[in-house]
Amino acid sequence: MIKKAHLTQWLDRVAQGYDLFGPVLDGVVQFERVNSSDQLVFDYANSVVPPKNLFLPQTECLFAFRREEGSIILEPRGGLERERVLFGIRPCDARSLLLLDEVFNSDLEDTYYQEKRRGTILIGLACPSPPQRTCFCTSLGIDPLSPEGVDVLLTDLGDRYLVEVTTEKGEELVGLSQELFFPSAEGEKLKGEKGKSLEEVGEKIGSLWEDGYWRELSRRCLGCGVCTYLCPTCHCFDLTDVGSTLSGKRFRCWDSCMFADFTRMAGGVNPRPTGKERVRQRYFDKFSYFPEQYGVLGCVGCGRCSQYCPMGIDIRTIINEVIARGAK
């Protein structure tokens, strides 16, 4: 346990030894680097941009190159100067990092992602009740009070937080201000509510490849890609060179399967030529391809795509439609 009044004291202590990131009101709530706990906000449902950008930045230089004496010098970039602590990550986003780990760890390891991931300790904040209008993590088997994927989880109990430490790194953080923490009484852990399960979407979507629903849905979609940029599990990226052949940098930038250029090849052939194929790709990826590859649904129910879609496309409506139309 820690008293609410003592939380900022602990976080300031943490900020002395680590680069501290947390929810900041910067127009909208974002996870940003802070120097002191004064900059943090505590009264928020979730950030607009998911914390994936701390591990897969929207734009990231992979290496610099320059031509020199008949050869080319490559200078890799990346790496962290100091170990980081991310305060305030929600359980849905913590789960999303476990899913991204599958992508970036499997087969060949992505060092740029891994260095940031290994160098970041996570202090989670269990979700307040009631949830946001667009939240539906419980329908996908996620517990909004779960410490899964974080090193320390704090649950708001009015004037104090319940503190669950799950890893050694979590112990280290608590150890920085041991005097502020006190043992909890029995049975203080809250139980999360369970929503109506929508997990059968994964079994049903496979039968709907040819269904007219994707064409229908694509007529409403602008192809703006906001659903993919704000999705905590979307990881598509582009690699692009900036500079000249004499010197420059290679960047990786977020990309989106909603963009027409995404699969257009040199010469003009595009296997996903219209919105129908692109919209279908996105939902098949979340509910069919991702589970086939990694054994878990590729959506964590954070609801950002539904909340920020300019056309009001709601992923829960899509899931319900798939369940209604599909066959097992």
Place this chain on the structure above:
Amino acid sequence: MSSNIYLPHLATIIEIEAQTPDTTMLRVTLDDPTLAQSFTYRPGQFAELSIFGVGECPISIASTPTRKGFLEFCVRAVGQVTNALHELDVGSKIGVRGPYGNPFPLSELEGRNLLFIGGGIGLAPLRSLINYVLDNRDHYGEVELIYGARSPQDLAFKDELKLWDEQEGVTVYLTVDRGDERWRGPVGFVPSFLREIAPSPQEKVAFTCGPPIMIKLVMEALEEMGFPPDHMVTTLEMKMKCGVGKCGRCNIGSRYICRDGPVFTLEQLKALPGGLEL
């Protein structure tokens, strides 16, 4: 730090050989002598080639690992990077990442007859396997190659086509979509030419690569001739960036062409949503 999958190896172009008006073959060696020795690959795999400042693109490896010390890439000028590759001279530096993707199923081919069906630059990945087979001649049966291009001047690897045809147990059939005044051979599209030749499916595995429509029609023809779907192998292309199954772009169904392909049997494609639409 473990190895950085996005950092290319430097390589130098040691030979350039024009193949057709829009296609050229680059022979390169890796600059790091240790790596040049240890670099291995198998027919069917590809590499990401970089021109720093322009970008990267996936190109199949057209050489065979049985001939060591260099890598060959057959490049058609269609986009930014491939056009820039055409501008390079001998001695120019490029970047190479790879090898990536799955190879042709080499061990399953031993003792079998092999039929290759190529269209245009689609012969490049098949060439790697053809030369591999010819360098291990005792392990494989009869080899047939049916190859076509838009016109006689668009036929790639002309010198090698002759060399292959002269070898015992190898037959090369050529066709073009449109002939010219000097062309004496057959005229017609590859799939219909294939039906005319009607190779026996007996103990045979068929490999095809070319424009998507050709692959589709060739697969249909082969199926009608009695080739089982698990004995029909193709290698696909798709827009790629990372080459290692992370950038999320080149999938058919749950399979990434860069990581789980580019080599697929018809049987595998049939099991994927949209697998026959490429």
